[in-house]
Amino acid sequence: MKKTKINEAHYVLKGKMVEFCGWDLPVQYAGLNTEHMAVRTTGGIFDVSHMGEILVRGREALKAVQHLVSNDASKLVPGKIQYAGLLTESGGFVDDLLVYMVKEDDYLLVVNAANVEKDFQWMRRHAATFDAQIENRSEEYSQIAVQGPVAEKLVQEFTDVDLAPITYYHFAQGRVQGMDAIVSRTGYTGEDGFEIYFKSEAAAASRLFLDLAEKGEKYDALPAGLGARDTLRLEAKMALYGNDIDDSHTVLEADLGWILKLKKEPPCIGHDALARQKEEGIRRKLVGFELADKGIARHGYPVFVQDREFGAVTSGTFAPYLRKSIGLAYLPVEHSAVGSEFEVGIRERKVAARVVETPFYKRSK
Amino acid sequence: MAQENLLFSKDHEWVRRENGTVVVGVTDYAQHELGDVVFVDLPAVGKELKKGDPAANIESVKAVSDIYAPVSGKVTAVNEKLGSTPELVNQEPYGQGWVFTMSLASESELDELMDLKAYEEYLKGIAGE
Numbered sequence: 208m209k210k211t212k213i214n215e216a217h218y219v220l221k222g223k224m225v226e227f228c229g230w231d232l233p234v235q236y237a238g239l240n241t242e243h244m245a246v247r248t249t250g251g252i253f254d255v256s257h258m259g260e261i262l263v264r265g266r267e268a269l270k271a272v273q274h275l276v277s278n279d280a281s282k283l284v285p286g287k288i289q290y291a292g293l294l295t296e297s298g299g300f301v302d303d304l305l306v307y308m309v310k311e312d313d314y315l316l317v318v319n320a321a322n323v324e325k326d327f328q329w330m331r332r333h334a335a336t337f338d339a340q341i342e343n344r345s346e347e348y349s350q351i352a353v354q355g356p357v358a359e360k361l362v363q364e365f366t367d368v369d370l371a372p373i374t375y376y377h378f379a380q381g382r383v384q385g386m387d388a389i390v391s392r393t394g395y396t397g398e399d400g401f402e403i404y405f406k407s408e409a410a411a412a413s414r415l416f417l418d419l420a421e422k423g424e425k426y427d428a429l430p431a432g433l434g435a436r437d438t439l440r441l442e443a444k445m446a447l448y449g450n451d452i453d454d455s456h457t458v459l460e461a462d463l464g465w466i467l468k469l470k471k472e473p474p475c476i477g478h479d480a481l482a483r484q485k486e487e488g489i490r491r492k493l494v495g496f497e498l499a500d501k502g503i504a505r506h507g508y509p510v511f512v513q514d515r516e517f518g519a520v521t522s523g524t525f526a527p528y529l530r531k532s533i534g535l536a537y538l539p540v541e542h543s544a545v546g547s548e549f550e551v552g553i554r555e556r557k558v559a560a561r562v563v564e565t566p567f568y569k570r571s572k
Numbered sequence: 573m574a575q576e577n578l579l580f581s582k583d584h585e586w587v588r589r590e591n592g593t594v595v596v597g598v599t600d601y602a603q604h605e606l607g608d609v610v611f612v613d614l615p616a617v618g619k620e621l622k623k624g625d626p627a628a629n630i631e632s633v634k635a636v637s638d639i640y641a642p643v644s645g646k647v648t649a650v651n652e653k654l655g656s657t658p659e660l661v662n663q664e665p666y667g668q669g670w671v672f673t674m675s676l677a678s679e680s681e682l683d684e685l686m687d688l689k690a691y692e693e694y695l696k697g698i699a700g701e
Contacts (some may be wrong), residue, residue, distance in 0.1 A: 234634075238607060239607050240633060438633060501613075502613075503610065503611065525610040525633050527633060
């Protein structure tokens with residue numbers, strides 16, 4: 208099993224360790240609900256070093272990125288970040304990712320742990336005609352996410368970067384605990400917060416994580432594991448690759464049309480199929496739902512629309528902050544409006560569900 | 573310590589004899605593994621269960637797990653409090669967090685369960701895996 212450079216810290220903090228995408232990572236420390244609530248009310252500190260970092264650099268780096276991802280990277284300026292899809296010819300997802308513009312001709316793409324090698328090979332193959340170097344630097348980078356209302360105050364104690372002026376989906380470079388780092392105001396929880404990328408030996412990486420946890424105590428911030436990361440992202444309706452988005456559902460069906468820019472040069476992979484789908488209209492759509500009765504609709508449970516099975520729940524949980532059962536599923540477009548009713552098969556029972564507005568949780572600014 | 577009068581199954585249920593019936597719950601180890609319990613699907617009173625049959629479901633945020641009948645018999649009562657306060661399973665697994673009671677079809681089935689000492693050894697074995 209692979210270990211992040213922060214691995215030792217998880218054992219010091221008595222994390223409950225599990226295998227996740229080949230990595231030895233903590234699913235929780237104090238408890239999923241406790242950590243979830245800490246992120247919503249104070250703060251949480253996550254080791255997300257398993258995420259992949261791929262660099263695209265060179266004279267035609269922008270063109271290469273434009274071709275590879277769904278969003279319009281020409282709108283980026285140094286220090287700005289975009290969420291985007293890495294799409295197939297048919298408009299489905301190879302992965303979803305963040306595109307950081309470091310400087311002219313220099314982009315950092317942050318991808319999902321499970322997909323690093325697949326994405327890297329895909330990018331190299333599909334951008335071969337551009338004058339750009341694509342390098343997988345995932346092994347070198349550690350990444351710590353500090354999320355929640357106290358995140359800015361806590362991270363500020365560790366860095367010379369002035370965090371206050373960094374707005375959402377922007378980043379700065381500076382030093383964090385003496386190490387060169389990228390600090391971005393991004394996250395996967397629905398809260399304000401930062402993600403810190405840095406390169407170091409294991410001892411220094413573990414040290415930073417432990418120091419953040421220790422300094423976090425005075426703000427009631429806690430180390431948090433993969434369990435809370437999943438429930439937090441779902442309350443905020445942030446898609447999880449492999450559950451909610453995959454290569455068999457298009458970016459339009461996933462209700463992520465806002466990251467698809469069809470009018471850009473060069474066009475992205477999947478452009479023609481998606482232009483056609485946009486013209487003809489989608490037949491199914493990813494929606495958020497709540498259960499009307501007891502139970503938890505989990506990933507893979509069957510969905511019934513007017514007694515006919517229609518796919519399965521893509522993600523579902525009992526939302527710790529909202530205190531209700533929520534989930535995501537693809538429904539026929541004609542049954543996807545807010546208020547539409549359907550059923551989820553939970554073992555032998557069929558439990559009533561209702562399409563609701565998303566995100567389920569939205570923080571007050 | 574209350575656990576000393578209990579018997580334990582390999583599936584982490586506990587059993588306490590009480591006036592000809594047995595009270596069934598899940599152990600502290602089980603509630604800890606489950607994490608925060610949010611629903612408990614209780615069995616119907618009167619339901620006949622064979623030892624090892626799934627009797628109830630516990631849903632935690634993390635996962636759903638079955639509670640198996642630790643002995644054979646008929647369900648005689650269920651803990652209705654778990655409907656509104658399922659967290660009792662986490663807070664007092666050996667007390668207010670009991671799940672159901674059942675009649676005992678065969679005394680000898682109790683002999684197949686572990687006492688506290690044997691269960692603690694069993695847990696050590698699991699931890700060492």
